[in-house]
Amino acid sequence: MDTKSSSSRFLDIQVTARVQSSSSYSSEVIIFQSHHVEILLQDKPNGSSLIETLGSCPDPRHKDSTLSLAFDNLTPSYIFQRLFNKLKDYDLSKHIKECTIGEFQRRDLPQGQPLLITVVVKSTRKVYLEREEMCSICFEDFESKPMRLFPGCFHQFHRECLFEWIERRGHDSCPLCRHPFE
Ligand SMILES: [Zn+2]
Ligand SMILES: [Zn+2]
Numbered sequence: 001m002d003t004k005s006s007s008s009r010f011l012d013i014q015v016t017a018r019v020q021s022s023s024s025y026s027s028e029v030i031i032f033q034s035h036h037v038e039i040l041l042q043d044k045p046n047g048s049s050l051i052e053t054l055g056s057c058p059d060p061r062h063k064d065s066t067l068s069l070a071f072d073n074l075t076p077s078y079i080f081q082r083l084f085n086k087l088k089d090y091d092l093s094k095h096i097k098e099c100t101i102g103e104f105q106r107r108d109l110p111q112g113q114p115l116l117i118t119v120v121v122k123s124t125r126k127v128y129l130e131r132e133e134m135c136s137i138c139f140e141d142f143e144s145k146p147m148r149l150f151p152g153c154f155h156q157f158h159r160e161c162l163f164e165w166i167e168r169r170g171h172d173s174c175p176l177c178r179h180p181f182e
Contacts, residue, residue, distance in 0.1 A: 005129050005154065011095055012122040015103040020114040027071040027115045029083075031096070035062035036124045039154060043131050059125055060152055060182070074115070076101055096121070129154055136176055137161035153179035 020028065038056035058064075069082060079100060083093035096119055103109075103117065129149075134141050135158045148159035155176045157165070165171050172181050 005127055007125055007127045009091075010124045010126060011092065012124070013095055013099045014120040015096075015099040015117060017100075017103045017106070017109060017115045017117045019110060020116045024114055027074055027117065029069045029071060029100070029117045029119060031067040031069075031087075031119045031121060032064075033067070033121045033123065034064045035059035036122065037061075038124055038126045039149065040126060040128050041131050042128055054149065056124065059123075061125075062123075074100075074104060092121070092123075127154060129156070132156040135161050137165055150174045150176075150179065151182065153177050155179075 035058065036056045037059040039054040041052050041054055067086065069086060071079065071082060076097060080093055080097045083096055084090065087093050087096075100117060100119065104115070109115070132142070132155075135147075135156070137157050138161050140158070142156070142158070145158045145160060147156050148162050149156060150162065153174050153176075155174050157175070165175060166181055173179060174181070
């Protein structure tokens with residue numbers, strides 16, 4: 001990716017807890033993680049003039065994952081350490097810990113019993129792109145014809161120029177950065 005882009009991450013975490021139905025003595029946390037990328041196009045860098053979102057799609061850099069962890073106790077520091085050792089992600093571990101603790105404190109949940117805790121994490125990488133002046137295949141602007149992003153590197157071209165580049169001329173990578181076409 002070139003220097004005219006920046007990105008940030010947004011986490012959406014849903015936690016539900018219930019008493020373990022089996023005769024298990026320890027609590028269990030199951031974490032489902034999915035990754036998305038949302039592309040936002042702007043005229044100037046640093047988010048000063050946000051123009052449009054180009055929608056979101058599954059993030060090609062990360063696979064969805066499911067993780068199951070047994071917990072001997074549910075103290076905040078233990079929860080955090082256990083999560084962090086496994087996820088190696090400070091922010092994510094901290095957020096899950098906070099959401100999980102909030103869920104334990106639900107009034108209707110019996111205290112002191114092993115719990116089954118389900119955590120659904122939707123992580124969205126927002127990528128901010130600066131709008132390009134012109135298509136680097138035909139050197140014309142984007143006023144007249146629809147634009148399309150190259151998958152993965154998000155360079156901007158006319159939809160028809162990119163189609164021609166890949167389908168008719170048989171290239172298999174981005175004309176600007178050689179990012180492979182998948
Ligand atoms: Zn073009
Ligand atoms: Zn590219």
